[in-house]
Amino acid sequence: MENTITGHTRLIGLFAEPIRHSVSPMIQNTALQALDIDAVYLAFELGEDRLISAIESIRTLEMLGANLSMPHKMAAVPLMDELSEAAKLVGAINTIVNDNGRLIGYTTDGTGFMRSLKDQEIDIIGKKMTIIGAGGAATAIIVQAALDGVKEIAVYNRKDEFFEKVKEKLRYIEAHTSCIIHLHDLANSDELAADVSDSSLLVNATGVGMKPNLAASPIEDFSILRADLPVYDVIYTPRETTLLKEAKARGTKAVNGLGMLLYQGAAAFELWTGKEMPIEKVKPIIENS
Ligand code: NAD
Numbered sequence: 001m002e003n004t005i006t007g008h009t010r011l012i013g014l015f016a017e018p019i020r021h022s023v024s025p026m027i028q029n030t031a032l033q034a035l036d037i038d039a040v041y042l043a044f045e046l047g048e049d050r051l052i053s054a055i056e057s058i059r060t061l062e063m064l065g066a067n068l069s070m071p072h073k074m075a076a077v078p079l080m081d082e083l084s085e086a087a088k089l090v091g092a093i094n095t096i097v098n099d100n101g102r103l104i105g106y107t108t109d110g111t112g113f114m115r116s117l118k119d120q121e122i123d124i125i126g127k128k129m130t131i132i133g134a135g136g137a138a139t140a141i142i143v144q145a146a147l148d149g150v151k152e153i154a155v156y157n158r159k160d161e162f163f164e165k166v167k168e169k170l171r172y173i174e175a176h177t178s179c180i181i182h183l184h185d186l187a188n189s190d191e192l193a194a195d196v197s198d199s200s201l202l203v204n205a206t207g208v209g210m211k212p213n214l215a216a217s218p219i220e221d222f223s224i225l226r227a228d229l230p231v232y233d234v235i236y237t238p239r240e241t242t243l244l245k246e247a248k249a250r251g252t253k254a255v256n257g258l259g260m261l262l263y264q265g266a267a268a269f270e271l272w273t274g275k276e277m278p279i280e281k282v283k284p285i286i287e288n289s
Helices: 024-034 048-060 085-090 109-119 136-148 163-175 189-197 242-249 258-273 279-287
Strands: 010-016 039-045 065-068 095-099 102-106 128-132 152-157 180-185 201-204 231-233
Touching (some): 010 024, 024 039, 024 258, 048 065, 085 102, 085 109, 109 136, 109 258, 136 163, 180 189, 231 242
Parallel strands (some): 010 065, 128 152, 152 180
Antiparallel strands (some): 095 102
């Protein structure tokens, strides 16, 4: 490969632990090279004890910015000079833009989700959706969907020690958007069936269906699925979870989390470079990862 790194080349970082498995460096560098942007994207494996100095290095090294993953998404919030509207509501960030020394925190998971819906020609604006899960991925999706104009979101989560906190968080999001948001116990299958029956999309935003229990599904009664109800699973390994198999068997759109992964990266790329990511160039990297 031809060396294009010069004294002018700018740096974008990825701060997380663990991170060596990530496909993001491959995706972002492919996109940067394809558009002849004089920057490189490198992964730095660092734990909580080095977050503050890593964030400070964005200013010191005049980096374009950074991506953050676990365990830094929430801890970095108070270290920002400014937050996007979605980042404020989610309470977590995955992207930092260095605007001449001012660090602006964004969350692009929700944008990635909404853009992938567009790709799949699934329209939920002004409509209702049901989502299972209320963790990091679910919150990012709920916030962006609410900001983008989804009318109502029914949230189902297991009744664990976080349930009351989740309720509070959803009330906060509801108060700051014009979306109706309600939380239910996932064990309440009658309520779930009723909400799904007038929803235009069902989303799984839990890890249920991943290894080691590939047969598991966040819902047990598949009769609530319908041919005109698209089902979205944020999981991308495996590509087809039990939930998606069941949805597909009913003839509906069954979408995995690869699109969300792709477009959250594309949204970050646009924030750093002001340019649209060349999606067709990076899609094969994600699909083969
Ligand atoms: P998290 O730990 O923040 O939240 C997990 C959620 O799943 C919680 O609501 C929890 O109550 C629920 N849950 C866990 N085990 C459950 C069970 N046995 N039954 C019912 N509910 C259960 O995790 P997260 O960061 O929100 O990630 C969730 C999933 O989303 C993971 O599979 C992750 O890989 C995926 N994800 C995908 C993308 C993407 O780009 N496609 C992005 C982020 C996360």
